[in-house]
Amino acid sequence: MLDKKIVIVDDDEAIRKTFFLLLSSRYNVYLAKDAREALARFEKAPVDMIIADFRLPQKNGLQMLFDFRQAGYQGKIILISAYPDQIKRDELEKLGVDRVFLKPLDLKALTEAIDGLLAGPAS
Numbered sequence: 001m002l003d004k005k006i007v008i009v010d011d012d013e014a015i016r017k018t019f020f021l022l023l024s025s026r027y028n029v030y031l032a033k034d035a036r037e038a039l040a041r042f043e044k045a046p047v048d049m050i051i052a053d054f055r056l057p058q059k060n061g062l063q064m065l066f067d068f069r070q071a072g073y074q075g076k077i078i079l080i081s082a083y084p085d086q087i088k089r090d091e092l093e094k095l096g097v098d099r100v101f102l103k104p105l106d107l108k109a110l111t112e113a114i115d116g117l118l119a120g121p122a123s
Contacts, residue, residue: 002028004118005045009038009052009064010080019051022107023114033057035064042068047075048118054081062087065095076117080105 005028008019016031023029030047032038034057038050050068052061059067061079077096081087082103092100099113 002026004028004049005030005047006049006051006114006118007032007038007041007047009033009035009050009056009061011053011055011057015053022111026115027118035059035067038064039067039071042071042073047073049076049078049114051078051080051114054079054083054087062091062095065097069095078110078113078117 006023007030008016009032010016010019011033013033016033020029020031030041032041036058038052041047050065050073052064054061056064061081065077065079076098078099078101079087079092079097080101080103084102087100098117101110101113
């Protein structure tokens, strides 16, 4: 599945590194510390999945995902958060968020979800 590209967007460097170590043997993994870096990566080449933290600098993960959708992104989305009470279900549905994972992360369930979402045809 190394043909699949995932962008990890999280302002916490340790989390970005954990995702890279967890996924880079099976996927092309790109890391971004904020929405600006993530959008710049998307403008260079298409990606198959975005994994974004809800709390990001400048704009939250949902605002960033709205920008991605406006820019034409049609791929898979996983949102991670330690603040489920701040996330509205209707916003998730409007943005087409595939899965939400709460912190602390269950890495086994997360990797199974990633593998399952990316097993289908490319987005």
